[in-house]
Amino acid sequence: MILDGKTCSEQRLKILRDVITESGFRPQLATVIVGDDPASKMYVRMKHRACERVGIGSIGIDLPGNATTGDVVAAVRRLNEDPTVDGILVQLPLPPQVDAKKVIAAVSPDKDVDGFHPCNLGLLFAGTPRFAPCTPLGVMTLLGANRIPVAGKHAVVLGRSIDVGRPMAALLLSADATVTICHSRTPGLAGIARQADILVSSVGKAMFVTADMVKPGAVVIDVGINDLDGKLVGDVDFAAVSGIASAITPVPGGVGPMTIATLMENTFKAAQERSCDRAP
Ligand code: GUN
Numbered sequence: 001m002i003l004d005g006k007t008c009s010e011q012r013l014k015i016l017r018d019v020i021t022e023s024g025f026r027p028q029l030a031t032v033i034v035g036d037d038p039a040s041k042m043y044v045r046m047k048h049r050a051c052e053r054v055g056i057g058s059i060g061i062d063l064p065g066n067a068t069t070g071d072v073v074a075a076v077r078r079l080n081e082d083p084t085v086d087g088i089l090v091q092l093p094l095p096p097q098v099d100a101k102k103v104i105a106a107v108s109p110d111k112d113v114d115g116f117h118p119c120n121l122g123l124l125f126a127g128t129p130r131f132a133p134c135t136p137l138g139v140m141t142l143l144g145a146n147r148i149p150v151a152g153k154h155a156v157v158l159g160r161s162i163d164v165g166r167p168m169a170a171l172l173l174s175a176d177a178t179v180t181i182c183h184s185r186t187p188g189l190a191g192i193a194r195q196a197d198i199l200v201s202s203v204g205k206a207m208f209v210t211a212d213m214v215k216p217g218a219v220v221i222d223v224g225i226n227d228l229d230g231k232l233v234g235d236v237d238f239a240a241v242s243g244i245a246s247a248i249t250p251v252p253g254g255v256g257p258m259t260i261a262t263l264m265e266n267t268f269k270a271a272q273e274r275s276c277d278r279a280p
Contacts, residue, residue, distance in 0.1 A: 009257035027271030035065030086271040087113035136168035138258030151176035156196035164202035211240035
């Protein structure tokens with residue numbers, strides 16, 4: 001089975017558009033981009049386009065590539081204070097002179113639709129999530145939409161980043177999976193991957209997950225986005241692994257669209273919660 005994230009995301013966006021229309025809310029997302037990395041600019045454009053489709057307003061703050069940590073933190077603080085802004089997304093990666101941890105910590109946890117603030121990651125790990133990061137939450141939605149059971153399964157997550165690997169493990173754990181996180185210092189990674197009922201790869205290396213690393217019948221989720229000789233590919237050797245897995249996400253058209261749909265859902269949630277906070 002191909003886990004079609006594009007179709008699932010389209011369905012979620014249509015439902016969200018109706019929910020937003022009926023709610024009478026006009027949520028607003030602010031994006032912050034530093035420099036002019038073409039891939040980052042393209043991702044931010046896609047996010048603004050999705051906002052337009054579902055009835056979320058969006059504003060974009062573009063800072064020059066030589067901006068300092070102080071400049072980016074100041075821009076974030078202005079958005080924290082702006083009552084018309086419900087969600088703030090600082091596009092990553094940031095240039096090397098900018099301390100990403102300080103910038104992420106400057107985002108108000110109430111507007112942290114990316115779910116990267118330590119408060120929100122802490123709540124997620126405590127089992128009481130508020131905003132969960134969009135990519136792993138989108139993966140959970142895709143598994144659910146395809147009725148793939150998670151409880152009691154052995155899930156192996158390759159990668160330990162704060163945007164994917166760690167929150168992915170927390171969400172799978174909350175869904176009652178037995179979770180193993182593997183990373184660049186894990187000995188025998190291939191053997192551990194082969195034990196997975198659900199294998200999630202967010203390593204960022206083309207052709208990293210080969211057929212010998214996948215148990216027959218496993219569910220394979222490919223979060224990688226890599227350039228292989230000018231072609232967009234994931235971490236998984238799709239041609240070989242799709243013959244072994246029971247279900248697999250394609251790249252493109254798998255996890256990527258789910259990330260964007262989830263960002264829209266998180267932004268609406270932020271708007272709803274902020275409006276509750278303002279109620280007498
Ligand atoms: N860069 C790559 N993925 C993401 C994401 O989900 N959020 C942000 N802010 N930046 C990213």
